[in-house]
Amino acid sequence: MIEPFLLKLRARDAIAPDEEAAIREMIAEVKEVPADRTLVRAGDEINHSILLLDGLLCRYKDLRDGSRQISELHVSGDFADLHAFTLKRLDHSVMALTKCRVAFAPHERIMAVTRAHPHLTRMFWLMTNIDAAIHREWVLSLGRRSALSRTAHLFCELRLRLGLVGLAAETGYALPLTQADLAECLGLTSVHVNRVLKELREAGLVEFRGGRVTIRDSVALERAAEFDPAYLYLEPRPR
Amino acid sequence: MIEPFLLKLRARDAIAPDEEAAIREMIAEVKEVPADRTLVRAGDEINHSILLLDGLLCRYKDLRDGSRQISELHVSGDFADLHAFTLKRLDHSVMALTKCRVAFAPHERIMAVTRAHPHLTRMFWLMTNIDAAIHREWVLSLGRRSALSRTAHLFCELRLRLGLVGLAAETGYALPLTQADLAECLGLTSVHVNRVLKELREAGLVEFRGGRVTIRDSVALERAAEFDPAYLYLEPRPR
DNA sequence: CGCTACGTTGATAGCTTTCAATTCAAGTGG
């Protein structure tokens, strides 16, 4: 059940059996949530964190005029708001983009883990630091990459992150989002996302249709995106 | 010397005397670095983290075409790359924007702190989580705010962050950056930053001249920026 | 005084948005 999370951790460092057991004991409850359900509203006090087992979640913020910006997409194995353990409330909302299965980890149990397992604590810290690294890459995308390059970059990122938990092949992966969802990730309008997708398709780089990403030319795609996976920290090493 | 850092911490939770002492013992060396010096290059292995005592630092990433995006500005009291403690190498570079005084904290000493001081460890974790929150706000700015609103927002953010360490008054603060530096924060060109600054000035909101930000109408400025300081987590509370 | 970095301004081009329609796909009910 928490296997995807373990896969994510083990891609960065070894996890001992007792640590694995401690993680399992953190989970208090597992729930299904329907698509479009908001799990956390910005500003809410929080006393548990959400581990995503299955489905797609996002973190987002919005402005008065109704425009919304997604700051991160979450896939199976992501601890979507582990940072709330220290923050106590969130500056963003968390929403299910598809039907999701989520596990709840009460902060008191996470606290218990931090008392007994210093290395695991550092691994949790690391996970939130990797989220921050993803944010930085998005800052670069939004600030300096063209719409095309930015879109290509998102597809590259998701291929690696989904691949890590066995949800992506070299040739593609399921991504049940609408173009409007993509637009909210990319800082674009859905109309322009549509044009960019067409361009990527006609250039033979990627196709996005029917909730599925099909990679046609991986090398060209990564070149267009100027994609360097270093920011995902995919090397196991002592942490 | 590390007072600004203590101010930052204490704005979020009480720090006990023994914790304060532990922080002081973390510092191995203090150095002056000239403006424009790169302290860390993206990809470098790191075994110490940099606490900024004085001056302005930035984290940035660049693209092949030479364009650069700053992902965060750092002011006195910021632990500019504390996240490297778990990451071991950085996905971005760190550069001095002005002459700076920096303190080095070897990771082995930070490790020692995490063994002896669980609460302080959470506070360090919190600091990196707040950096991530700042990243998210920038994602929102770059993705959805207009150039004007985005610029106004940056001035609001810096007023609070500098004010926290006694470096900003209600009416303004020193910010020895060039318009080109601002452009690299804001995802704009320096030419457009110039026009935006003119507009902000003529609208009577803020002035940026001679390395100094003068706030003319705080309320209108925050309204234009749609600024909500919640993302800076400025409430002391048990963490 | 001339160099140099930075700031300012104007004109033009280009990317992205906005607004509006139209097409498509899939599910519903007759």
Add this chain to the structure above:
DNA sequence: CCACTTGAATTGAAAGCTATCAACGTAGCG
């Protein structure tokens, strides 16, 4: 099995914001 409905995808035309290119102004400095 086929209208009907609905959300999503697609396309076109026009407007708008920001970039680009180029020139000029300003201030500090050796």
